[in-house]
Amino acid sequence: MYKIVTRRELAPNVKFIEVEAKDIAAKVQPGQFVILRLDEPGERIPLTVADFNRSKGTISIIFQEVGKTTKQLGLLQAGENITNIVGPLGQPTHIEKVGTVVCVGGGVGTASMYPITRAFKETGNKVITIIGGRSQDYIIWEKEIGVISDTLIVTTDDGSYGEKGLATKPLEEMIRKKEKIDLVIAIGPVIMMKAVSHLTKSCGIKTIVSLNPIMLDGTGMCGVCRVEVNNETRFACFHGPDFDGHLVNFDLLMHRLKTYPEEEKISLEKCEHCRK
Ligand SMILES: Cc1cc2nc3c(=O)[nH]c(=O)nc-3n(C[C@H](O)[C@H](O)[C@H](O)COP(=O)(O)OP(=O)(O)OC[C@H]3O[C@@H](n4cnc5c(N)ncnc54)[C@H](O)[C@@H]3O)c2cc1C
Numbered sequence: 123m124y125k126i127v128t129r130r131e132l133a134p135n136v137k138f139i140e141v142e143a144k145d146i147a148a149k150v151q152p153g154q155f156v157i158l159r160l161d162e163p164g165e166r167i168p169l170t171v172a173d174f175n176r177s178k179g180t181i182s183i184i185f186q187e188v189g190k191t192t193k194q195l196g197l198l199q200a201g202e203n204i205t206n207i208v209g210p211l212g213q214p215t216h217i218e219k220v221g222t223v224v225c226v227g228g229g230v231g232t233a234s235m236y237p238i239t240r241a242f243k244e245t246g247n248k249v250i251t252i253i254g255g256r257s258q259d260y261i262i263w264e265k266e267i268g269v270i271s272d273t274l275i276v277t278t279d280d281g282s283y284g285e286k287g288l289a290t291k292p293l294e295e296m297i298r299k300k301e302k303i304d305l306v307i308a309i310g311p312v313i314m315m316k317a318v319s320h321l322t323k324s325c326g327i328k329t330i331v332s333l334n335p336i337m338l339d340g341t342g343m344c345g346v347c348r349v350e351v352n353n354e355t356r357f358a359c360f361h362g363p364d365f366d367g368h369l370v371n372f373d374l375l376m377h378r379l380k381t382y383p384e385e386e387k388i389s390l391e392k393c394e395h396c397r398k
Pocket residue numbers: 155166167168169170171184185186187188189190191192193230233234333334335336337338363379380386387390
């Protein structure tokens with residue numbers, strides 16, 4: 123059992139929880155994720171470790187309520203328990219001193235970006251962070267990520283806060299002005315990671331993306347999370363989730379993410395407490 127010690131709402135349908143998970147907190151590195159199960163018959167869902175506190179023995183998770191399990195998770199209160207959490211899983215993000223790193227976080231991907239941004243900053247890089255959301259309500263973790271970035275740029279699709287436009291716009295601008303960029307990290311909706319990788323490919327800026335295919339076991343055994351990278355099959359849970367954005371087949375990933383829409387709809391409809 124893993125006890126939720128803190129819970130708060132960050133944006134519409136986006137929640138933050140801090141959970142007691144001493145063994146995971148002791149080992150987890152930026153870029154890694156966990157797979158949790160709310161109860162015995164529950165499905166296993168992967169969520170990135172958005173932060174960790176080794177001395178307190180806790181990990182933090184920020185999640186968007188999109189379907190049955192994330193909605194059920196959103197109903198749990200501080201003091202309640204999650205039945206299983208497995209992790210840390212996946213390869214940590216490769217952190218090194220490269221010069222100037224641009225971190226692009228879209229929607230809830232901003233949360234996954236936080237420990238990575240912090241690690242690049244602590245390693246002596248100049249960090250420019252761009253975070254984007256649909257509107258002001260969907261901008262999360264701004265204060266926290268601002269503190270660890272040399273420059274923070276906020277964008278909203280509707281212009282209700284920060285610069286109007288997609289999170290890719292400031293990056294496009296920097297590239298146009300030939301600003302020095304040594305590495306780009308992008309985490310967010312697949313379409314955003316695809317757009318960022320497309321932008322940087324033409325000018326040869328190394329770009330790392332964190333892929334989010336459907337996962338089951340999370341240890342490289344079932345093959346559910348397979349993605350195509352450089353025309354080869356890779357298991358995102360084991361080889362990733364980070365990959366070279368210039369080599370990823372994003373269209374295949376988007377297609378595979380839409381494999382079970384009917385089942386997901388039925389599962390949500392059948393979930394009585396999700397509707398309470
Ligand atoms: C490595 C990794 C890290 C992730 N980190 C985060 C995070 O930090 N915060 C966050 O909000 N979301 C994260 N996700 C996505 C999250 O796992 C899904 O939103 C969640 O599984 C949806 O489950 P559901 O039952 O609520 O919705 P469902 O209705 O079952 O599914 C809704 C959509 O979520 C995706 N999904 C469903 N089941 C899975 C699964 N087992 N594995 C992966 N995707 C699935 C599919 O695209 C599906 O269409 C991550 C995914 C991966 C692979």
